[in-house]
Amino acid sequence: EDQEEAVLRELRLFLRNVTERLTLDRRFKAFTKPVDIEEVPDYLMVIKKPMDLSTLLTNIDEHKYVTVGEFMSDTDLIWQNALEYNPDSDPMDRHIRHRACALKDTVRAIIKDELDEDFERVCEEIKESR
Numbered sequence: 001e002d003q004e005e006a007v008l009r010e011l012r013l014f015l016r017n018v019t020e021r022l023t024l025d026r027r028f029k030a031f032t033k034p035v036d037i038e039e040v041p042d043y044l045m046v047i048k049k050p051m052d053l054s055t056l057l058t059n060i061d062e063h064k065y066v067t068v069g070e071f072m073s074d075t076d077l078i079w080q081n082a083l084e085y086n087p088d089s090d091p092m093d094r095h096i097r098h099r100a101c102a103l104k105d106t107v108r109a110i111i112k113d114e115l116d117e118d119f120e121r122v123c124e125e126i127k128e129s130r
Ligand SMILES: CC(=O)c1csc(NC(=O)C2C[NH2+]C2)n1
Pocket: 030, 031, 035, 081, 082, 083, 085, 086, 092, 093, 096
């Protein structure tokens, strides 16, 4: 009902704000757009579920996320994919792995700092009721 829509609207505002801040962070430039399959033709052979910050924003606007947990699963895909696609010891791989780990830690720190536990519990209740 209307109270539920108000909660989900507030969730979308929070998730857009988090995603916007990540997109503006220069460390995460490689994660802002889908990997270009023309430039990296083998990418989809290695990575089965691509994800990036611009796709997160589209998902938010399409009301894909009813809880922060669902959002976190997709943000986890971004850095997990980067670690999987860049496993080697060469400096470029190491560089992007450091940024992937920074993305993981940054998202967790923001959520821990700024998400009210009671608010997430209300979102989980809405999800269970649907
Ligand atoms: C988004 C992502 O994970 C990504 C974009 S380019 C890249 N890796 C490279 O360009 C090479 C360094 N060894 C492969 N990884």
